[in-house]
Amino acid sequence: MRGARRAAAPTEVPREAVSRPRAGGGRSRGGTIILRPRPRLSVLIDRRSVLVALLLLALLLVGMAASACLGQTYLSPTEVWRTLRTGSGPYDLVVNELRVPRIVLGALVGAAFGLSGALVQTVTRNPLASPDVIGVGHGAAAATVLALATGVVSSPGAMPLVSVGGGLVAAALVHVLAWRRGMQTGRFVLVGVGIGVALSAVVQLYLTDSELEAAEQVKLWLTGSLNGRGWQQAGPLGVVLLVCLPALAWASRAARPLGFDADTAAALGVRVDRVRLGLTLLGVVLAATATGAAGPIGFVALTSPQLARRLTRTPQLPLLCSALTGAVVLVAADLTARTLLPPLEIPVGALTSLVGGPYLLWLLGRRATAR
Amino acid sequence: MIRRLAWPAAVLAVACAGVLSLAVGTRAVPLSAVMDALLHGGGSPDALVVRSLRVPRTEIGLTAGAALGVAGAALQAVTRNPLADPGILGLSQGAAAGVVVAIGLGLAHGFSGYVWYAFAGAVLAACLVYGIAARGRGGASPVKLALAGTALSAMTAGGTTVVLTSSSATLDQFRFWQVGALSGRDAGTVVRILPFLVVGAVLVLGCARGLDALALGDETARALGHRVSWVRGAAALGAALLTAAAVAAAGPIAFVGLAVPHLARRLVSGGHRAVLPLSALLGAALLVGADVVGRVVRAPAEVPAGVMTALVGVPVLVVLVRRRGAVS
Numbered sequence: 001m002r003g004a005r006r007a008a009a010p011t012e013v014p015r016e017a018v019s020r021p022r023a024g025g026g027r028s029r030g031g032t033i034i035l036r037p038r039p040r041l042s043v044l045i046d047r048r049s050v051l052v053a054l055l056l057l058a059l060l061l062v063g064m065a066a067s068a069c070l071g072q073t074y075l076s077p078t079e080v081w082r083t084l085r086t087g088s089g090p091y092d093l094v095v096n097e098l099r100v101p102r103i104v105l106g107a108l109v110g111a112a113f114g115l116s117g118a119l120v121q122t123v124t125r126n127p128l129a130s131p132d133v134i135g136v137g138h139g140a141a142a143a144t145v146l147a148l149a150t151g152v153v154s155s156p157g158a159m160p161l162v163s164v165g166g167g168l169v170a171a172a173l174v175h176v177l178a179w180r181r182g183m184q185t186g187r188f189v190l191v192g193v194g195i196g197v198a199l200s201a202v203v204q205l206y207l208t209d210s211e212l213e214a215a216e217q218v219k220l221w222l223t224g225s226l227n228g229r230g231w232q233q234a235g236p237l238g239v240v241l242l243v244c245l246p247a248l249a250w251a252s253r254a255a256r257p258l259g260f261d262a263d264t265a266a267a268l269g270v271r272v273d274r275v276r277l278g279l280t281l282l283g284v285v286l287a288a289t290a291t292g293a294a295g296p297i298g299f300v301a302l303t304s305p306q307l308a309r310r311l312t313r314t315p316q317l318p319l320l321c322s323a324l325t326g327a328v329v330l331v332a333a334d335l336t337a338r339t340l341l342p343p344l345e346i347p348v349g350a351l352t353s354l355v356g357g358p359y360l361l362w363l364l365g366r367r368a369t370a371r
Numbered sequence: 372m373i374r375r376l377a378w379p380a381a382v383l384a385v386a387c388a389g390v391l392s393l394a395v396g397t398r399a400v401p402l403s404a405v406m407d408a409l410l411h412g413g414g415s416p417d418a419l420v421v422r423s424l425r426v427p428r429t430e431i432g433l434t435a436g437a438a439l440g441v442a443g444a445a446l447q448a449v450t451r452n453p454l455a456d457p458g459i460l461g462l463s464q465g466a467a468a469g470v471v472v473a474i475g476l477g478l479a480h481g482f483s484g485y486v487w488y489a490f491a492g493a494v495l496a497a498c499l500v501y502g503i504a505a506r507g508r509g510g511a512s513p514v515k516l517a518l519a520g521t522a523l524s525a526m527t528a529g530g531t532t533v534v535l536t537s538s539s540a541t542l543d544q545f546r547f548w549q550v551g552a553l554s555g556r557d558a559g560t561v562v563r564i565l566p567f568l569v570v571g572a573v574l575v576l577g578c579a580r581g582l583d584a585l586a587l588g589d590e591t592a593r594a595l596g597h598r599v600s601w602v603r604g605a606a607a608l609g610a611a612l613l614t615a616a617a618v619a620a621a622g623p624i625a626f627v628g629l630a631v632p633h634l635a636r637r638l639v640s641g642g643h644r645a646v647l648p649l650s651a652l653l654g655a656a657l658l659v660g661a662d663v664v665g666r667v668v669r670a671p672a673e674v675p676a677g678v679m680t681a682l683v684g685v686p687v688l689v690v691l692v693r694r695r696g697a698v699s
Contacts, residue, residue, distance in 0.1 A: 177693070178693075180693055187693070190692045197625050197626060197685060201678040201682055205550070208547055208550050208675065209672075212539060212542070216542060219536065220536055298529075347533075347536050351533075353532070357524075357527075358526065360518065
């Protein structure tokens with residue numbers, strides 16, 4: 001039993017292992033490669049997942065490159081490359097100050113949302129769950145709005161901290177209120193929706209109370225936008241993602257038995273409540289930090305894991321591919337939002353909602369035919 | 372004992388809320404002056420306040436609250452989902468989109484002007500959601516209805532946001548509608564939406580027995596001789612009309628439709644023929660009561676009724692969920 005649990009989820013593979021797949025005494029069986037670098041440690045690699053991950057990575061790089069070239073002023077790839085390398089020149093401002101930080105931030109935010117969605121959907125076993133369902137987005141929004149309204153925190157640098165704190169507090173509140181002799185998914189979701197409604201009522205109140213200009217700013221933040229953001233937001237988010245990596249390696253193993261129902265997982269020797277709590281915590285931290293950096297951008301967390309799973313065709317939600325999918329989706333969405341209706345810039349969150357709605361309908365159509 | 376007292380208590384609550392709504396506010400009007408203004412009119416400031424501001428406001432609160440309560444009860448039965456409320460079928464977002472279009476194109480100014488656009492948006496959204504959900508095998512099953520509603524809501528919200536972020540003038544008007552409030556509506560509002568309220572109420576109440584049967588599952592309902600898709604369609608249409616009318620008059624008010632039916636089901640037995648009317652009474656009392664509280668807590672400023680219902684309703688929901696346990 002211990003050996004079976006040691007077998008990792010297919011996508012969480014150290015990069016070196018991918019590049020030398022047969023070095024550690026691996027052998028091929030169907031589409032799966034088994035690595036045994038040490039006797040007690042074996043790693044399952046799904047060949048398709050590796051291919052999909054590489055493909056997504058390539059797509060991400062292409063998207064980021066395209067996003068660096070396109071915009072109000074078109075720059076050729078050579079011009080962008082030269083400006084990036086030398087750090088000076090006529091396009092220094094556009095490339096190094098505006099576009100590149102924003103693109104990197106977009107990729108990081110997308111990856112964080114994608115990962116967070118995969119974790120939350122694994123815990124709730126519900127393809128329609130997203131961090132918002134457990135209060136993160138609403139909590140972050142309410143905290144930001146309260147900080148603005150009361151003037152307790154006014155420096156722009158501290159605002160991400162405020163929203164991260166709000167997201168964490170709201171998620172903790174949902175957890176505590178829904179906990180009663182263990183966690184039940186239905187109750188969890190219901191309480192989350194309720195807390196979300198209450199918190200958004202607070203935001204609504206502020207929207208009517210404030211001056212128009214402040215209301216506009218809040219509305220923009222509430223929709224989620226990368227406009228005017230860059231290294232200042234990308235730095236902390238990158239650190240959080242790095243810090244979360246070891247925890248994610250644990251999560252990729254721990255999440256596997258949760259694919260069964262709670263009783264089966266418990267019979268397999270898993271401490272279900274503890275694993276769920278850990279995975280949720282990880283998901284909440286990621287979503288809250290990403291929300292603090294760019295606002296509650298809808299649908300990326302919801303759709304990315306599902307898209308990634310359809311690409312890799314694995315039964316579990318693949319964590320690495322979900323993150324990559326999220327990054328690709330958000331970079332593409334931001335590029336579209338910047339260039340679709342110039343000079344107007346659509347908030348990227350509005351765009352993801354516009355595209356995410358049809359995706360949900362498509363999911364619905366598939367369910368209908370599957371029955 | 373509780374069950375026998377439920378009806379008189381609900382009626383009493385509505386009456387109290389109504390009277391308080393006429394008497395309480397920034398300008399406190401004594402009850403005798405309220406009666407006087409209602410019966411004889413007159414030109415005193417008190418009488419003007421009561422007749423031109425508070426009477427329409429109370430009327431809208433009573434009708435919108437009742438409509439939302441009934442619509443919530445019907446939708447929870449139709450989708451067999453205790454979480455269902457008028458917002459979940461995309462109605463509120465549809466109405467919001469209608470209002471945004473009206474403001475954006477300069478078609479309407481002021482709350483009374485929005486009514487028809489909100490109504491059209493909500494009805495259109497209801498038709499789309501039902502049409503999408505009814506496609507494919509199995510017809511408009513509960514899950515498909517909820518999913519289609521959520522999806523359409525999200526799309527509409529995205530579109531609305533695009534307009535709002537690109538036009539600050541639109542946002543300036545829209546934010547006051549969106550919050551859901553009873554103030555600032557003129558006296559004719561209720562009269563305009565009344566026909567839709569009546570038709571919706573008749574449709575939903577006519578389905579009461581069918582809704583009881585639906586609770587037992589589609590197969591059983593069919594075996595009992597009910598035409599499941601007809602019951603579901605008629606009740607959903609009725610609920611859509613009720614919600615659309617309420618949202619058009621008062622803005623998207625959360626939580627009345629969600630919480631009130633739960634309360635009503637606890638207080639009475641006897642299936643939907645009892646639950647639906649009691650939901651109407653409790654909904655009216657809750658919305659008008661919330662409005663009165665909203666006028667007092669931050670006087671002289673007001674907290675909109677839509678905010679108050681959410682703040683009051685959420686603890687109720689959490690307690691219900693914890694008490695009941697399994698809600699799948």
